[in-house]
Amino acid sequence: MSLNGYGHVSGDQTVVNDGKRKKRIAIIGVSSLILVAMVVAVAVGVNHSHNGTEQSNGGANSGEISTSMKAIKAICQPTDYKEACVDSLSSAAGNTTDPKELIKVAFKVAMNKITDAVKQSDVLKELEKDPRASQALDNCNELMDYAVDDLKSSFEQLGEFDLSKLDEILGDLKIWLSAAVTYQETCLDGFENTTGNAGESMKKALKTSGELTRNGLAIVTEIASVLTSLQIPTFNRRLLSEESEIPANGEFPSWVSAGKRRLLAATPATIKPNVVVAKDGSGKYKTIREAIHDIPTKSNQTFVIYIKAGVYEEHVLINKTMTNVMMIGDGPTKTKITGNKNFVDGIPTFHTATVAVVGTGFIAKNIGFENTAGAVKHQAVALRVQSDMSIFYNCKMDAYQDTLYPHTHRQFYRDCTISGTIDFIFGNAAAVFQNCKMVVRKPLENQQCIVTAQGRKDKREPTGFVLQNCTITADPLYYPFRKINLAYLGRPWKEYSRTIIMQSQIDDLIQPEGWLPWMGDFGLNTCFYSEYRNRGPGAALGKRVKWRGIKNITPQHVLDFTAARFIRGDSWIKATGVPYTPGLSAVVFIIVTTYVDHRKDTLANCHSIEPISRDTLLASIAETGKQTELAVRVSTWKQKIEHSLEEQDLRPPFDIREYGGRVLDKLSLEADYGGAMSFAGAKRNMMLLEFSLQFRN
Numbered sequence: 001m002s003l004n005g006y007g008h009v010s011g012d013q014t015v016v017n018d019g020k021r022k023k024r025i026a027i028i029g030v031s032s033l034i035l036v037a038m039v040v041a042v043a044v045g046v047n048h049s050h051n052g053t054e055q056s057n058g059g060a061n062s063g064e065i066s067t068s069m070k071a072i073k074a075i076c077q078p079t080d081y082k083e084a085c086v087d088s089l090s091s092a093a094g095n096t097t098d099p100k101e102l103i104k105v106a107f108k109v110a111m112n113k114i115t116d117a118v119k120q121s122d123v124l125k126e127l128e129k130d131p132r133a134s135q136a137l138d139n140c141n142e143l144m145d146y147a148v149d150d151l152k153s154s155f156e157q158l159g160e161f162d163l164s165k166l167d168e169i170l171g172d173l174k175i176w177l178s179a180a181v182t183y184q185e186t187c188l189d190g191f192e193n194t195t196g197n198a199g200e201s202m203k204k205a206l207k208t209s210g211e212l213t214r215n216g217l218a219i220v221t222e223i224a225s226v227l228t229s230l231q232i233p234t235f236n237r238r239l240l241s242e243e244s245e246i247p248a249n250g251e252f253p254s255w256v257s258a259g260k261r262r263l264l265a266a267t268p269a270t271i272k273p274n275v276v277v278a279k280d281g282s283g284k285y286k287t288i289r290e291a292i293h294d295i296p297t298k299s300n301q302t303f304v305i306y307i308k309a310g311v312y313e314e315h316v317l318i319n320k321t322m323t324n325v326m327m328i329g330d331g332p333t334k335t336k337i338t339g340n341k342n343f344v345d346g347i348p349t350f351h352t353a354t355v356a357v358v359g360t361g362f363i364a365k366n367i368g369f370e371n372t373a374g375a376v377k378h379q380a381v382a383l384r385v386q387s388d389m390s391i392f393y394n395c396k397m398d399a400y401q402d403t404l405y406p407h408t409h410r411q412f413y414r415d416c417t418i419s420g421t422i423d424f425i426f427g428n429a430a431a432v433f434q435n436c437k438m439v440v441r442k443p444l445e446n447q448q449c450i451v452t453a454q455g456r457k458d459k460r461e462p463t464g465f466v467l468q469n470c471t472i473t474a475d476p477l478y479y480p481f482r483k484i485n486l487a488y489l490g491r492p493w494k495e496y497s498r499t500i501i502m503q504s505q506i507d508d509l510i511q512p513e514g515w516l517p518w519m520g521d522f523g524l525n526t527c528f529y530s531e532y533r534n535r536g537p538g539a540a541l542g543k544r545v546k547w548r549g550i551k552n553i554t555p556q557h558v559l560d561f562t563a564a565r566f567i568r569g570d571s572w573i574k575a576t577g578v579p580y581t582p583g584l585s586a587v588v589f590i591i592v593t594t595y596v597d598h599r600k601d602t603l604a605n606c607h608s609i610e611p612i613s614r615d616t617l618l619a620s621i622a623e624t625g626k627q628t629e630l631a632v633r634v635s636t637w638k639q640k641i642e643h644s645l646e647e648q649d650l651r652p653p654f655d656i657r658e659y660g661g662r663v664l665d666k667l668s669l670e671a672d673y674g675g676a677m678s679f680a681g682a683k684r685n686m687m688l689l690e691f692s693l694q695f696r697n
């Protein structure tokens with residue numbers, strides 16, 4: 001998606017917005033069908049008048065056939081597998097020329113092909129002798145079920161929809177189609193090292209459905225990019241200008257139940273969960289497995305399970321009918337769910353997870369997830385997550401190889417600690433990790449450690465891992481071995497593997513090369529790895545590998561990987577009350593430290609500084625405001641700061657050090673988008689302050 005759509009909010013934003021609102025209302029009036037048709041037409045270059053002429057020239061029938069073939073060809077134009085696209089549509093779409101119908105048919109054919117593949121896997125299963133292959137076939141059945149679900153959601157989404165939400169809808173479609181691609185891929189991954197030809201047969205059975213799913217993703221991506229380039233006012237802007245204001249007013253979207261909000265703000269002592277699990281018998285159940293039977297089916301109300309302190313040795317599956325479940329514990333080291341399933345003992349990686357979460361809208365707070373199989377047992381997942389719009393807050397995930405598996409969909413991790421050895425965060429979700437700690441543990445003697453192995457398969461998938469203000473560090477037991485068992489930031493599990501590490505602390509365990517190849521030159525040109533303004537001895541970029549996939553990212557481009565944009569966090573994270581940074585975060589942090597620490601000596605000598613420092617502060621804040629995308633929000637906190645400045649004046653002598661720290665703390669707390677200001681801007685503000693202080697001295 002182009003960045004232009006977000007643009008910069010100018011000073012006369014209100015005026016602009018008013019005009020936009022009118023325009024938007026007008027556009028909403030247009031039938032969605034026409035718009036989608038129009039967009040597709042622009043996207044793929046269907047020339048309506050040309051078609052019209054042809055239709056009247058030819059006989060009614062042949063005209064229709066060629067028109068619908070034209071529409072099909074146009075729809076299929078942006079896809080990678082054109083032949084599969086045209087073939088499937090021309091045999092299944094009748095003679096419709098409506099692009100929306102054609103897209104729906106494309107999804108439907110993909111679904112049918114997957115269903116065929118499932119039948120195929122049942123046949124193969126009958127004949128299968130290798131137990132690993134047999135399990136892989138079982139997995140495929142489950143995974144195909146998920147894939148069909150996501151395609152079905154995509155199909156249904158294209159019914160009647162609110163045009164003003166078109167950008168969200170296209171975002172959802174991309175996420176779901178990407179998940180459908182991933183599930184098919186995971187099915188095939190399961191056959192690695194199996195004997196017999198079940199793997200090859202499944203590969204053949206899934207060939208067409210895989211191509212058609214990726215075609216669907218290509219078509220949707222094309223529409224989204226055309227919409228962006230048309231600069232339709234409803235598109236893109238809305239997210240920042242409206243949605244972000246909802247929580248600011250203290251009103252939450254109706255779908256956020258009171259329970260969810262209350263819980264995230266409260267402590268276990270003050271909550272009323274739907275069910276309490278306690279090992280010591282003081283709750284309704286002693287195990288989590290029993291408690292999850294109480295979860296209502298497909299509920300849109302948050303169902304809260306309070307798991308009291310204790311070590312729960314069980315395997316938990318929050319399946320797809322269990323939506324909006326929240327688990328809250330007594331702390332990530334106190335409430336622990338633990339297991340030890342693993343690959344070496346014959347279980348496919350996909351099914352080794354101690355806890356697996358599928359149902360949409362899952363939240364976990366204060367819980368530890370663990371797989372204790374140990375390094376010798378190879379792949380052994382502590383937590384697998386498919387839940388769309390899921391949140392993990394103050395949690396801990398501990399294992400060795402493949403600890404955390406953010407498999408599909410949108411996920412948000414905040415204040416979590418994740419430990420492991422090889423590929424210990426792996427999968428193909430769109431996942432943002434904020435303020436998390438990635439702890440490398442001691443592996444087996446001959447092993448290397450890799451923090452991430454992101455698995456993006458198609459270049460259009462909106463997935464990837466974003467680490468923001470995280471710390472990548474060594475476990476004390478590993479530390480002495482860091483020069484023997486080398487550690488890397490990541491490696492490309494699939495061709496388009498994508499990982500962005502920004503504003504984070506990278507300790508000296510990470511090798512100067514930074515990234516590790518998967519196998520030969522696989523993915524080195526097509527992956528997308530970027531490091532943006534990291535700090536620490538492991539963050540130096542000078543000796544990094546020089547693959548084409550290692551990207552230098554601009555301050556503008558990096559915004560695409562902030563939580564507000566990358567996973568549309570404003571619309572589902574913000575309202576839950578979980579601490580959340582929608583934009584960049586560390587800039588404010590840098591100002592605070594520089595301001596308070598670096599300037600200590602000079603500042604300590606300043607007594608009668610108040611008039612200038614106050615004006616300077618205000619000036620720098622105003623300057624910041626100008627640079628910040630969300631001018632409206634900036635002005636709110638600016639007012640607050642001005643107000644407290646006035647109060648401050650009543651209590652001389654004015655301690656600028658203390659005060660500067662406080663103001664900037666406020667900034668970081670209240671100006672959610674404050675982080676979006678450019679580093680250059682922040683630096684200029686610092687110089688302004690410095691200059692005035694020197695002048696004063």
Ligand SMILES: *[C@@H]1O[C@H](CO)[C@@H](O)[C@H](O)[C@H]1NC(C)=O
Nearest residue numbers: 064065068092093094095096
């Ligand atoms: C083609 O369109 C005509 C009318 O537009 C309709 O009656 C006919 O059933 C359609 N054919 C197919 C195969 O869908």
Ligand SMILES: *[C@@H]1O[C@H](CO)[C@@H](O)[C@H](O)[C@H]1NC(C)=O
Nearest residue numbers: 192193194343344349378379
């Ligand atoms: C498959 O076998 C090869 C060779 O024995 C091994 O290196 C590899 O790790 C195995 N793959 C898995 C997933 O265990």
Ligand SMILES: *[C@@H]1O[C@H](CO)[C@@H](O)[C@H](O)[C@H]1NC(C)=O
Nearest residue numbers: 253254255256298299300301
């Ligand atoms: C919850 O689901 C029901 C039934 O599907 C629906 O009627 C209702 O509007 C939903 N409530 C919210 C707040 O979304």
Ligand SMILES: *[C@@H]1O[C@H](CO)[C@@H](O)[C@H](O)[C@H]1NC(C)=O
Nearest residue numbers: 292293317318319320321322
């Ligand atoms: C989800 O789990 C519940 C409880 O174990 C079960 O009744 C239900 O059938 C499961 N749903 C699916 C789709 O597996």
Ligand SMILES: *[C@@H]1O[C@H](CO)[C@@H](O)[C@H](O)[C@H]1NC(C)=O
Nearest residue numbers: 435436469581585586589668
């Ligand atoms: C960055 O993370 C650290 C450690 O989790 C935290 O103390 C700090 O407040 C974070 N900074 C910002 C700007 O969020």
